[in-house]
Amino acid sequence: MFEGRIEGVFGIESPEDVLKLLDEKLISQEIKNNQQEAKLLQEKKKAASKQPKEGSGSPREEAAIEGFDSSNMGGGDKQPGVELDTGNAPLPMTKTWFVDSFGMQGNEIMDLLVKSGRDELIEVIQPLIVQERMALLKSFPSVSPDLVHTLPFTDFDWEMLQKNND
Numbered sequence: 001m002f003e004g005r006i007e008g009v010f011g012i013e014s015p016e017d018v019l020k021l022l023d024e025k026l027i028s029q030e031i032k033n034n035q036q037e038a039k040l041l042q043e044k045k046k047a048a049s050k051q052p053k054e055g056s057g058s059p060r061e062e063a064a065i066e067g068f069d070s071s072n073m074g075g076g077d078k079q080p081g082v083e084l085d086t087g088n089a090p091l092p093m094t095k096t097w098f099v100d101s102f103g104m105q106g107n108e109i110m111d112l113l114v115k116s117g118r119d120e121l122i123e124v125i126q127p128l129i130v131q132e133r134m135a136l137l138k139s140f141p142s143v144s145p146d147l148v149h150t151l152p153f154t155d156f157d158w159e160m161l162q163k164n165n166d
Contacts, residue, residue, distance in 0.1 A: 095136035096162060097128070106132060107155035133158055 098106040106129040113121050134145040136158070153161070 093131040093135045097132045
């Protein structure tokens with residue numbers, strides 16, 4: 001229920017008067033918008049005119065790295081450490097890799113994949129979960145990471161172990 005007060009506007013006596021007033025307000029608003037756009041355009045033109053024009057010359061124009069033109073000089077890609085072998089490089093797996101990378105546990109991602117019917121991706125995720133759990137076990141000095149396959153832990157147990165390092 002409307003509990004406000006309705007007040008009349010002087011000069012409005014018919015629906016046509018309302019439309020005329022709306023037209024006037026829309027037109028004045030459009031004029032204001034056009035004026036603001038014109039002002040912005042002028043400011044952009046001023047800013048563009050202050051920038052140096054092309055071809056004005058600069059001591060750095062057409063500058064290049066020198067020394068690589070010689071036939072006895074090695075290219076920049078021949079330096080030690082610039083090659084990256086991505087074929088056999090393992091992922092830098094940490095004990096919270098899934099949470100750090102995706103914001104959720106590995107088992108939660110597995111649940112999403114099962115629910116969405118993406119069973120082919122489960123084979124990709126399972127080894128990553130095992131690696132993450134091995135990294136978790138490595139954080140405990142007296143525990144062998146190889147126990148990941150023999151410990152009777154549930155997903156809940158692994159989550160609790162991640163949260164409570166004691």
